[in-house]
Amino acid sequence: MKKISFILIVLVAISCSTVPKPATSGDPLPSWNDGTNKQTIINFVKEVTTAGDKFVPIEKRIAVFDNDGTLWCEQPLYFEMIYSVDMTKAIASQSKELQKKPELKALANGDMKTFMKGGEKSILEAFAISHSAVKPEVFDKMAQTWLDTAIHPRFKKKYSELTYKPMVELLKYLRDNGFKTFIVSGGSSQFIRNFSEKVYGIPAEQVIGTMLKAKYDEPTHSIAVTTDLWHNDDKEGKPVGIFQIIGRKPILAFGNSDGDQQMLQWTSTNTLPNLSLILHHTDAEREYAYDRPSKIGQLDKAMTEAKEKGWILVDMKQDFKTIFAFE
Numbered sequence: 280m281k282k283i284s285f286i287l288i289v290l291v292a293i294s295c296s297t298v299p300k301p302a303t304s305g306d307p308l309p310s311w312n313d314g315t316n317k318q319t320i321i322n323f324v325k326e327v328t329t330a331g332d333k334f335v336p337i338e339k340r341i342a343v344f345d346n347d348g349t350l351w352c353e354q355p356l357y358f359e360m361i362y363s364v365d366m367t368k369a370i371a372s373q374s375k376e377l378q379k380k381p382e383l384k385a386l387a388n389g390d391m392k393t394f395m396k397g398g399e400k401s402i403l404e405a406f407a408i409s410h411s412a413v414k415p416e417v418f419d420k421m422a423q424t425w426l427d428t429a430i431h432p433r434f435k436k437k438y439s440e441l442t443y444k445p446m447v448e449l450l451k452y453l454r455d456n457g458f459k460t461f462i463v464s465g466g467s468s469q470f471i472r473n474f475s476e477k478v479y480g481i482p483a484e485q486v487i488g489t490m491l492k493a494k495y496d497e498p499t500h501s502i503a504v505t506t507d508l509w510h511n512d513d514k515e516g517k518p519v520g521i522f523q524i525i526g527r528k529p530i531l532a533f534g535n536s537d538g539d540q541q542m543l544q545w546t547s548t549n550t551l552p553n554l555s556l557i558l559h560h561t562d563a564e565r566e567y568a569y570d571r572p573s574k575i576g577q578l579d580k581a582m583t584e585a586k587e588k589g590w591i592l593v594d595m596k597q598d599f600k601t602i603f604a605f606e
Contacts, residue, residue, distance in 0.1 A: 307452040310445040310601040316593050320449070323554045327530065328456045333552045335530055337457040342531040343521060343542060344450070346464035346471060346488075348576040349535045349558050350479060352441040354567045355432070356575060359466045360402055362425050364394075366409035369421075377408070407506040410469055410491055415502055422473040436605060442478050444604045446533075446558075450479055453531070461529075463521060464488045465513035465538050469504070487520045488512050513538045518545035533558065540581040543590060555590040557581060562596040565606070 311317040327335040347353040364386070371377040371387040378384040382401055385393035394401055410418065426439045434441060450460050462481055464471055468488035475481045492507040512520045518541050521529065532539070532546035535558040543555040559578065561568050570578040585592050595602065 307455070308445065308448050310448055310599065312598055312600045314598060316591055316598050319591055320554070320556075323531075323552070324452065324456050327552050335551050339527060339530065339551060340453075340456075340458040341461065341525060341527045341529040342453050342458045343461045343463045343517075343525075343529045343533070343546070344446070345517075345534040345536070345539045345542070346462050346466055347535075348560065349533055349539070350442060350446050350450075350462070351438070352431070352434075352443075352566060353576050354569070357466065358438045358441075359470045360406065361438075362422065362429070362470065363405040363409040364391075364402070365425060365429065366421055367405040367412075370408060370412050374412075377412075383408075406467075407491070410467060411504045411506050415469070415493075415504060418469060418504075419473055422470055426474055434603075436603075439474050439478055440605060441603060443558075443599070444601050445599050447479060447604075449533075450481070454480065458531070460485065461521075461525060462486045462488070463512065463517050463542060465511075465517075467491070468512075487517075487524050489516075515541045517542035521545070530554070532556070534581070535560070536576045536578050537581045538576075540584065543581065544584075547588060547590070555585075555588075556593055557585050557590060558593045559595060561594050562599070562602065565602050566595060568596075 307321065308317055326333040327340065344350055347357050347359075351358070367383070368386050368389075371383045378387055382394050382397050383404075386405075397404070413421065426437065429438055430436065431438055431441060453460055460479075460481055462471060462475055462479070462485065464487070466488050468486050468490055471486050471488055472483035475483065475486050489512045490509045492505045492509040493502050494505060495501075496503055510516060510520060514537070517539065521527075521542070528549045529546045530549055530551050530553045532543050532554075533556045534540075534543055539557070543557070546553055547555045557578065559570065559582070560566060560576070569576065570582060582592070584590070
């Protein structure tokens with residue numbers, strides 16, 4: 280009997296040490312202004328982590344976040360697109376084969392004006408080349424070097440420094456309360472995985488993004504990325520990606536644009552308590568102000584639906600005490 284009692288005590292001790300306890304002391308979101316939206320988030324977290332009708336078991340506390348415009352800045356152009364053009368320029372300058380295309384020859388020679396005449400087609404081609412023309416390990420080194428050296432034209436800071444401090448705090452607050460946080464982005468998993476753990480605390484395996492097809496090469500025992508699309512993680516692709524890769528419906532989703540609308544819709548159909556949030560860019564002085572007319576991060580239909588369904592519209596100007604850590 281004593282032996283059984285000892286085993287039970289040990290099991291209880293192990294259980295208590297591995298299950299995160301709700302954070303209770305201090306302000307969990309110091310970079311947020313006190314107000315209705317901040318309190319709604321805190322109340323939600325308390326409700327789903329406290330015994331009662333709204334309690335959610337720890338394994339079902341899934342929170343998904345868009346990246347561009349939700350966790351870091353996305354203006355004046357998606358950062359990964361800037362990276363893709365920069366890297367394609369470097370790759371094309373060393374490839375006579377790529378320079379057979381006039382627009383890529385122009386890019387290799389620094390003629391951005393001619394290259395950009397191709398518009399979206401040129402940008403997408405640069406995306407495909409930059410992600411597939413080199414081995415994955417070389418891509419990672421190039422991405423990390425770019426993140427360590429490239430400077431934003433307006434803020435004069437590295438792109439990885441343009442993460443939103445209030446959102447990083449929210450990610451930590453959720454994890455401290457037993458949530459598992461995921462990035463679900465229209466950007467590529469390949470690119471985001473190079474900085475997600477360092478800047479957000481989100482490991483590579485918890486990043487879902489747009490993915491190109493990859494293939495295994497038997498003779499060299501290596502992976503090669505192709506130019507063929509495998510999964511477009513935008514709009515309806517987001518809930519599909521969550522379903523197929525995570526396998527659980529989120530109870531919290533946070534986006535900022537029409538590209539996140541379907542992810543928010545799907546989350547709001549969860550039979551468990553849930554929260555759908557949209558970051559509305561309203562601060563032209565400290566960041567940028569844009570919504571319906573914007574070509575980057577357009578927020579139109581999702582904002583209308585948010586008002587109809589009671590999704591939380593987080594106003595950057597009103598709700599964020601601090602936007603960037605360097606302020």
